[in-house]
Amino acid sequence: PKCGTGNLSLKLGKFGAFVGCSNYPECSFTRQLGDAANPNGENGGGEDGTKVIGKDPYTSEEITLRSGRFGPYLQRGDGKEAKRSSLPKGWTAESIDHEKALALLSLPRDVGQHPESGKLISAGLGRYGPFVLHDGTYANLESIEDVFSIGLNRAVSVIAEKQLKGKGGRNGGTAAALKELGDHPDGGGKIVVRDGKYGPYVNFGKVNATLPKGRDPQSVTIEDALALIAEKEAKGGGGKKPFRKAAAAKAPATKKTAAKKPAAKKPAAKKKG
Numbered sequence: 001p002k003c004g005t006g007n008l009s010l011k012l013g014k015f016g017a018f019v020g021c022s023n024y025p026e027c028s029f030t031r032q033l034g035d036a037a038n039p040n041g042e043n044g045g046g047e048d049g050t051k052v053i054g055k056d057p058y059t060s061e062e063i064t065l066r067s068g069r070f071g072p073y074l075q076r077g078d079g080k081e082a083k084r085s086s087l088p089k090g091w092t093a094e095s096i097d098h099e100k101a102l103a104l105l106s107l108p109r110d111v112g113q114h115p116e117s118g119k120l121i122s123a124g125l126g127r128y129g130p131f132v133l134h135d136g137t138y139a140n141l142e143s144i145e146d147v148f149s150i151g152l153n154r155a156v157s158v159i160a161e162k163q164l165k166g167k168g169g170r171n172g173g174t175a176a177a178l179k180e181l182g183d184h185p186d187g188g189g190k191i192v193v194r195d196g197k198y199g200p201y202v203n204f205g206k207v208n209a210t211l212p213k214g215r216d217p218q219s220v221t222i223e224d225a226l227a228l229i230a231e232k233e234a235k236g237g238g239g240k241k242p243f244r245k246a247a248a249a250k251a252p253a254t255k256k257t258a259a260k261k262p263a264a265k266k267p268a269a270k271k272k273g
Contacts (some may be wrong), residue, residue: 010211027119054098056105063101066091072096076105103148108133109253112152121155123147134159163193181222184229191225193217197246 051065053074061077072093076083085104087093108124114134121134123141130141132155139162142148150158179193184204191204193211200217202209202225209228213218 022046040151051093053096053101056102063098063105064139065096067093074101074104085125088130107147107159109147115157116153121152121159123150123155132158137162168176178217179220181220185226191222191229193225204229207232258268 008046036050053063053065055062056076059076063074063076064208066073066075071086073084074087074096083105088104091100098127099172104125107149108122108193111121111123111132113119114121117135119135123130123146125130125131125140125144127149128140130144131138132141132150133139133186137159141150141156141158177192178200179197181191181193183190186187189205194201195217196208198210199213200211200215202211202220204225207229209225209232211220
């Protein structure tokens with residue numbers, strides 16, 4: 001068979017067998033085998049492995065399924081501004097339809113505002129799998145389906161669990177806050193009681209003062225915290241290297257003077273008799 005400019009032949013692409021023109025790329029006619037509904041190859045796989053999924057109803061940009069260095073991925077639009085998304089674990093190129101493509105390309109998804117911080121929690125798909133993100137803290141989710149279905153309450157719980165582990169995602173995160181005591185009277189930021197790897201402590205800026213053993217974190221007052229912070233700073237715990245006292249200069253040794261022997265008494269003169 002011919003397409004008008006060359007001969008058609010059976011070819012094998014990354015998405016299966018297809019019929020293509022021998023004059024490619026001058027003639028881009030392709031037809032995926034088994035796709036009788038598209039005789040012109042509109043949604044077929046091209047010789048470069050690109051498969052047209054459809055168009056984005058909001059941007060009117062074309063959505064394509066492609067094969068890259070790290071496996072198949074979706075792309076919306078062209079050029080540097082194109083939106084791309086890799087396929088999540090368990091999703092094959094053959095299973096991608098228009099609905100799934102739109103869902104992946106819409107990520108990250110806004111879940112809602114955190115009830116304590118007021119900052120946004122979002123859900124998305126990253127290099128290490130599905131996650132929720134809040135104020136720099138990443139927490140992994142079990143599956144990609146969780147990204148699309150997770151609600152605010154569960155997202156807050158997942159974030160809290162991650163913070164309690166003291167790891168908080170790719171930047172190390174911050175230990176969980178147990179109690180906020182307010183601003184330092186001298187300025188410089190808030191004083192917070194946090195739960196650390198080695199137990200609860202008072203945090204003010206770069207100063208971390210461990211609570212006495214057995215002390216209930218919820219019972220700590222701002223006066224208690226100020227005393228602990230002052231004590232820590234006095235010991236050199238203000239975020240700088242501990243202050244080292246210079247070794248006391250040795251006093252020069254004093255020369256011992258030999259004790260003077262008492263002068264020998266002269267013998268008494270004999271009286272003349």
